[in-house]
Amino acid sequence: MRKTKNMASRRRVQYNRSAPSRCFRIDPMLTEMPTERQRGSLQFIPSPRSVQSGQFPKQGERTPWQVNKKGYVWREGDSWYIRFRDARVVDGQVVRKQMARKLCRVLPEHSRLTRPPACVKQEAIAFMENINKSEVAPERMLTIGDFVAKVYKPHIETRHARSTVHHYTYYLEHILVPRCGAELLRDFHTPKAKRLVDSIARDYPEMKKSSLKRLRSLLSAIFKLAIQEGYKPAPNPMRELTLPRGARSQETYAYDLNSVFAMLRRLAEPDRTLVATAAFTGLRKGELKGLQWEDYDGATLTVNHSMWRGFMGEPKSDASRAAVPVIPMLRGILDEHRMRSGNPGGFVFRGPRLGHPINPDNIAHDRIRPVLNRCLVCGKAQGKPHVGHLYQRDPRLPSWHGWHAFRRGLATNLHAMGIDDMTIQKIMRHTDVAITQKCYIKTLPSAVGAAMAKFDDLVCSKSAEIVQ
Numbered sequence: 001m002r003k004t005k006n007m008a009s010r011r012r013v014q015y016n017r018s019a020p021s022r023c024f025r026i027d028p029m030l031t032e033m034p035t036e037r038q039r040g041s042l043q044f045i046p047s048p049r050s051v052q053s054g055q056f057p058k059q060g061e062r063t064p065w066q067v068n069k070k071g072y073v074w075r076e077g078d079s080w081y082i083r084f085r086d087a088r089v090v091d092g093q094v095v096r097k098q099m100a101r102k103l104c105r106v107l108p109e110h111s112r113l114t115r116p117p118a119c120v121k122q123e124a125i126a127f128m129e130n131i132n133k134s135e136v137a138p139e140r141m142l143t144i145g146d147f148v149a150k151v152y153k154p155h156i157e158t159r160h161a162r163s164t165v166h167h168y169t170y171y172l173e174h175i176l177v178p179r180c181g182a183e184l185l186r187d188f189h190t191p192k193a194k195r196l197v198d199s200i201a202r203d204y205p206e207m208k209k210s211s212l213k214r215l216r217s218l219l220s221a222i223f224k225l226a227i228q229e230g231y232k233p234a235p236n237p238m239r240e241l242t243l244p245r246g247a248r249s250q251e252t253y254a255y256d257l258n259s260v261f262a263m264l265r266r267l268a269e270p271d272r273t274l275v276a277t278a279a280f281t282g283l284r285k286g287e288l289k290g291l292q293w294e295d296y297d298g299a300t301l302t303v304n305h306s307m308w309r310g311f312m313g314e315p316k317s318d319a320s321r322a323a324v325p326v327i328p329m330l331r332g333i334l335d336e337h338r339m340r341s342g343n344p345g346g347f348v349f350r351g352p353r354l355g356h357p358i359n360p361d362n363i364a365h366d367r368i369r370p371v372l373n374r375c376l377v378c379g380k381a382q383g384k385p386h387v388g389h390l391y392q393r394d395p396r397l398p399s400w401h402g403w404h405a406f407r408r409g410l411a412t413n414l415h416a417m418g419i420d421d422m423t424i425q426k427i428m429r430h431t432d433v434a435i436t437q438k439c440y441i442k443t444l445p446s447a448v449g450a451a452m453a454k455f456d457d458l459v460c461s462k463s464a465e466i467v468q
Contacts, residue, residue, distance in 0.1 A: 069132060073116040073124045078106050080120045082127060087141045094141075103127065130187070140231045144188065144222070145181025147231055148172055152222050161316065163286070163308040171218055175200060185226055190237045193219065201244040209246035216241060254408035254442040255279065259398035266371050266397075271363055273337040274349055277301075278406040280330040282428055285403045287315065289357045291348045296334065300325055303429070307357060319431045360403055372397050411440035 071084035080103045088097045103123045110117050116124070142150070153172075156165055180188070180196050200215065201207065220238035227234050260279045264272055278288060281301055290305030290312060300323040306315050315321045326334070334348075341350070351358040370381035376394040378386055407428070414424050421441070425433040428440060 069128060071124055071128050073103065073120060075106065075114060075116070080104055080106060080116055080123070082124050084128065084131065086131060089141055089146070101127070140229075142185050142231060143181060144183050144185050145177050147185050147226060148177060148181070148222065151229065151231070152225055155225060161306070161308065161313055162311050166308075168218060171215060175215065176219065185223075185232050188223070188232075188237055190240050193237045193241050197241065198244055201246060206247050208249045209243065210249050212243045212246045216243060252408060252439070252442075253401040253405045254412040254440075255398070255401070255405050256409060257413055260406070260409065262398045263368075263372070267368065269340065270337060270349060270358075271367050273333050274358070274360065274363065275368070275406070276330055276333050277348075278403055279409065280327055281324045282407045282410040283324065284316070284320075284407065285360050287320075288349065288360055288403070289347075293338065293345050293348055296326075296348070298326070298331065317429075317431050320429045322426075322429050324427070324429070364400065364403070369400050372400050408440050408442060411436060412442040415441045 069084055069086075071082045073080060073082050075081075081100055082103050083098060083100045085096050086099050087094055089095075090097075103120060106113075107119075110120075153165075153169070156168060160168070176196075179199065180192075183192065197212065197216065201212065216238055220236055223232060223236045223238060226232040227236065260275070263275050267275060274288065277283065277291075283291070283301070283303065284306070286306040286308050287303050289307040291301065291303075292305070295302045295304055302323045303315050303321055306313055306320075337348075338344075344350070346355065347357040349358045350356070370383075373382040374380065374394045374397060375382070375384075375386055376392045377389045379394075380386060382391055382393070411424050411428055414427065415421070421433055421437055424441070425436045428436055430436050430440075
């Protein structure tokens with residue numbers, strides 16, 4: 001009787017030789033479904049006739065025997081493992097692969113067991129529930145590395161500046177993808193994200209907290225796009241992540257007016273004009289490189305371009321594309337610079353190569369730093385031979401802290417004059433006033449001393465009232 005039943009069940013299953021291994025086709029004329037043993041983890045491939053008749057789901061729809069996989073639990077050494085089959089994309093084709101994952105360690109009270117106890121079975125059930133209830137289509141079962149290469153990178157290349165794409169690519173290729181690129185996008189959750197960020201903090205103990213925040217934001221953007229495109233179910237695993245303690249970030253610097261005028265007195269042209277434009281307009285380094293005479297009308301400088309490593313692009317944001325007022329002192333400096341250059345068109349700050357702008361970083365390294373880093377004894381630049389004495393920097397000269405310090409200095413000096421933060425935001429062309437307040441406005445030491453002096457006057461007046 002058992003032999004007859006098995007022969008009948010085999011007749012109901014018509015194998016398709018052209019289909020992938022362990023795939024079978026159901027005869028549409030049958031009225032009985034295959035048994036659980038026949039189905040197992042095999043993939044259902046409906047025939048066109050069965051789809052037209054409406055007897056079976058259409059291709060791409062989920063069927064009962066495509067889900068509810070149970071898996072197999074076994075013990076190996078001091079750990080329990082589970083084996084199951086799941087869909088993967090290999091060379092552009094959806095295949096079902098046998099996978100294995102570690103469930104948990106063997107408890108001391110279960111050290112003599114060879115079969116999983118009830119608690120391990122519950123772990124296996126909970127693990128397989130996440131696999132079975134997934135709403136991600138099989139063709140979208142990508143790893144994080146494949147999703148970044150095929151979906152995320154093309155996405156950001158059309159929406160961000162080249163400099164932003166360059167920095168994102170560095171973080172992805174050198175830090176994130178080598179650590180989590182093999183993880184399945186669908187199965188990446190908050191505990192894995194926590195372990196990932198903790199391992200990065202251990203491997204790079206000098207990494208600042210701000211860098212860890214950028215990594216978290218980058219991962220959050222990747223999973224946000226994956227959720228939007230249907231590669232991963234919600235929620236975003238980075239939403240509840242708490243960052244570890246990173247190295248303390250160094251305080252950024254802002255030039256005061258005394259430092260700016262000390263530089264202007266010592267620098268030669270056209271370096272003097274470049275520094276004055278950066279200090280009195282707050283333009284970014286890339287905006288200085290992309291500045292053209294067509295953007296200058298005598299009263300304002302309109303930011304229309306930004307350059308990064310020889311590539312001309314648009315400004316950082318829509319708010320950055322705006323006109324910056326030119327004060328009379330800077331107007332005179334720019335007009336003189338234009339007359340010395342022969343009243344040309346094109347770039348305001350032209351380099352030695354015809355038709356190309358200067359590189360502010362090269363100017364700072366080759367000409368500005370040697371002027372500012374002078375010896376107190378002989379007046380020679382650092383790196384030159386100092387006969388009879390050691391090099392000692394002249395403390396009366398201002399130190400060089402980069403081009404962006406001019407931008408912070410403009411915001412700080414305006415704030416010290418009593419200009420409200422919203423007006424400073426418009427001058428700096430920020431999208432949010434919080435950025436201006438947090439990153440650009442610095443408290444000057446003189447302001448701190450003046451505030452404490454006012455506080456001392458208040459304390460003295462109150463104490464006199466109490467004595468009376």
